Amino acid sequence: MSQVASVPLSPTDAAEQFIEQMGLLLQNDRLPRIAGRIWGLLLYEGTVFGLQEMADRLQVSRASISTNARLLAEYGLIRRVGKPGSRQDYYELGTNPFGRMLHVLEERLEHSASAVTESAALIPADNPGARARVEELSEFYARTLVLIRQHMAETGHK
Amino acid sequence: MSQVASVPLSPTDAAEQFIEQMGLLLQNDRLPRIAGRIWGLLLYEGTVFGLQEMADRLQVSRASISTNARLLAEYGLIRRVGKPGSRQDYYELGTNPFGRMLHVLEERLEHSASAVTESAALIPADNPGARARVEELSEFYARTLVLIRQHMAETGHK
DNA sequence: ATGCTCGTTCAGTATTGACTGAACAAACTG
DNA sequence: CAGTTTGTTCAGTCAATACTGAACGAGCAT
Numbered sequence: 001m002s003q004v005a006s007v008p009l010s011p012t013d014a015a016e017q018f019i020e021q022m023g024l025l026l027q028n029d030r031l032p033r034i035a036g037r038i039w040g041l042l043l044y045e046g047t048v049f050g051l052q053e054m055a056d057r058l059q060v061s062r063a064s065i066s067t068n069a070r071l072l073a074e075y076g077l078i079r080r081v082g083k084p085g086s087r088q089d090y091y092e093l094g095t096n097p098f099g100r101m102l103h104v105l106e107e108r109l110e111h112s113a114s115a116v117t118e119s120a121a122l123i124p125a126d127n128p129g130a131r132a133r134v135e136e137l138s139e140f141y142a143r144t145l146v147l148i149r150q151h152m153a154e155t156g157h158k
Numbered sequence: 159m160s161q162v163a164s165v166p167l168s169p170t171d172a173a174e175q176f177i178e179q180m181g182l183l184l185q186n187d188r189l190p191r192i193a194g195r196i197w198g199l200l201l202y203e204g205t206v207f208g209l210q211e212m213a214d215r216l217q218v219s220r221a222s223i224s225t226n227a228r229l230l231a232e233y234g235l236i237r238r239v240g241k242p243g244s245r246q247d248y249y250e251l252g253t254n255p256f257g258r259m260l261h262v263l264e265e266r267l268e269h270s271a272s273a274v275t276e277s278a279a280l281i282p283a284d285n286p287g288a289r290a291r292v293e294e295l296s297e298f299y300a301r302t303l304v305l306i307r308q309h310m311a312e313t314g315h316k
Numbered sequence: 317a318t319g320c321t322c323g324t325t326c327a328g329t330a331t332t333g334a335c336t337g338a339a340c341a342a343a344c345t346g
Numbered sequence: 347c348a349g350t351t352t353g354t355t356c357a358g359t360c361a362a363t364a365c366t367g368a369a370c371g372a373g374c375a376t
Contacts, residue, residue, distance in 0.1 A: 018277040021277050067364095133202065220354095224354060224355095247353070
């Protein structure tokens, strides 16, 4: 008989599963897979990890951890912290990480929106149809952007 | 002196510029660049285009147009139409294309949300901290999903 | 100093996925 | 019928980019 209902896995398996899931999931948002795994690890464990420690745990080169941890810290999803008596770099979850995710989304949308708006401005006046259609797209982006911002304000994910 | 204010380009240049912009922009959403260009072309011109015609205009193989036009039609962003007396495939903008974009976003979010929810269910009960954190992420996705759906309902982009 | 322990950088490799051209099938045309 | 126009499929190529290992540099420890 096969298991139908979802059954808790062994502790490490559940962690692995989640970490890999995050690797794939953040990859959809154009982050390197390793960045997603780091994020998954820190979220799952909820504690501080050293750079070397993460490299071992995720079976990945130190170089990759270094690069991707800095990337995530840049985005504010994680934060670099010090540990007294150690000269290693440690990382932990950032404050309000979900808000930071929305922020990243917001920035991307902004970028897209302004690209479209600029394109619209370049359309010759003798082509009102094209201009109207492109402006409609531009407004669509603008509305979506407003939506995200409202959401951030309302949920405290500012 | 360099041009500071945005000046309308020649008709074809404005089109090219916008089309290429769309190519890059949709690429951010994990669509092939050519799909973005097709979308840009149909949105800009607002008329019906034949498959061969698009291949010529975009300087791209028929094979690519075929594949990517079908992809966009799948997403509902464009629509395949017939033309009396011709056996070519023609394509035009779909109805409510912006709503379809939101729909695609919605589907992706759904997928991510359920992946996270399933992962949470696999976490052993003796690790309540991890489970709580993962569930928080799961709820974050759920909230965002609700937001998108409200937006779709409100703006008529259903 | 000398040797460690770190993190970063960089050149090279590997992987992924987009794009193409050719071959094909189906449906038309004469 | 043979020959054309059309769309699709597929194997192969190309391009982008993630990842690695090695080299390096800075700071510690002894």
